[in-house]
Amino acid sequence: MVLNSSITVGFSLLLLAELLEIRGTRASRTIRGLGYLFVVMALLLFVYPVAGAAVQIPARRDIASEAGAGAVAFLTGRPVLFYLLLAFSLISAAMLIWTVFLELALGKKKFKLRSREVFSRGSYGICRHPGFWWLAFHLLPLGIIRGLVPSIFSMLLMVFFNFVLVMVQDQYSFPRFFKDYEAYRKKVPFLIPRFIKKGFRLQ
Numbered sequence: 274m275v276l277n278s279s280i281t282v283g284f285s286l287l288l289l290a291e292l293l294e295i296r297g298t299r300a301s302r303t304i305r306g307l308g309y310l311f312v313v314m315a316l317l318l319f320v321y322p323v324a325g326a327a328v329q330i331p332a333r334r335d336i337a338s339e340a341g342a343g344a345v346a347f348l349t350g351r352p353v354l355f356y357l358l359l360a361f362s363l364i365s366a367a368m369l370i371w372t373v374f375l376e377l378a379l380g381k382k383k384f385k386l387r388s389r390e391v392f393s394r395g396s397y398g399i400c401r402h403p404g405f406w407w408l409a410f411h412l413l414p415l416g417i418i419r420g421l422v423p424s425i426f427s428m429l430l431m432v433f434f435n436f437v438l439v440m441v442q443d444q445y446s447f448p449r450f451f452k453d454y455e456a457y458r459k460k461v462p463f464l465i466p467r468f469i470k471k472g473f474r475l476q
Contacts, residue, residue: 283311
């Protein structure tokens, strides 16, 4: 209940921030910050059972019943698979942080782009919202470890809200904020990565 509420509140605040950004309201930054806070809290709640299980695996094999029914196969007899899934999730989380928070800032600085110019290199030259995929790839292995049946609703809820958020950004707020976003949309696909496109070369 708390997990799903945090997801709903967090993404609702992020969507509200986008709508306020379109109207030019200064409060959008504060609301966006609160939105990210709730989303991070939701992610921590989603990760918490998995983190607890990972710490106790070497010491106890009977932890399976405590970690959740979905984790039984990984915690009793298949710890290697458990850690592989955990590693995949951690790598995806690192890529999410890199893509959303670091790649844009460092890329714009490197290529001396202005704040209202689109950064279309790196992962943003493959699809317009690569962070969407990294969040999904972060959640999936965690959901497998936790158990897909008890986790599927929270996973789908977060992916759904994230999809709605990037849709609003792509259709409404980004075209208003970035002066060259329309040209960018014609070159780079929305979500389905395209590594090779005639007449367009990644830089």
